[in-house]
Structures are given as structure tokens and as C-alpha cells.
Amino acid sequence: MSEDFIGYIGWLLSIFGYLIAARSLSSWFPDARHHPIVQLLYQITDPVMVPASRIIPRIGMIDISPIIVILILFTISSRLTGQSSGF
Numbered sequence: 001m002s003e004d005f006i007g008y009i010g011w012l013l014s015i016f017g018y019l020i021a022a023r024s025l026s027s028w029f030p031d032a033r034h035h036p037i038v039q040l041l042y043q044i045t046d047p048v049m050v051p052a053s054r055i056i057p058r059i060g061m062i063d064i065s066p067i068i069v070i071l072i073l074f075t076i077s078s079r080l081t082g083q084s085s086g087f
Helices: 003-026 030-034 036-055 065-081
Strands: none
Touching: 003 036, 003 065, 030 036, 036 065
8 A cells, every 4th residue: 555545544543533532522511512513523433432432441430431542543543654653
């Protein structure tokens, strides 16, 4: 495969990681869930986050699945783009 295509996939994974971080931050604001942009954010990230939330257990009331998914996405992204860190 082309090196540019692999870099593009890594870039998309990184962007998806940031979208999951934004989703996690939006959960701190209860009224934000009704905003159209936040609803779109949930629609985009739900295909990954819903199964991850089922697999990864909560710690008390804290859902750590977004942190784990973000770390996985950034690790894969940094390997694909050849960077030392995806953050």
C-alpha cells in the first residue's frame, strides 16, 4: 500500500481519538446531550464506544473505556504515521 494512504489512515484514527475525547468531555455537561453537534458526535463515535463500554468494565461510576480506546487509537496512529507520539 502507498505510504501516503497509510499516513492518511493514521491521521483519521487520530482525529477519531479526538472526537472520542470531545464526547467524553461533553458528558460533564448534562444539557449538552441535546445539542445537535453533540448528537452528531455521539452518532459518529457510538459504533466504537458502545461495544468498548460493554467489554471494558467500569471502575465504580467511572467509565474508563474512552481512555483505553483513545490510547489504542493514538498508538496505532503514531505507528502508521511514523511519529514517536500521537498526542
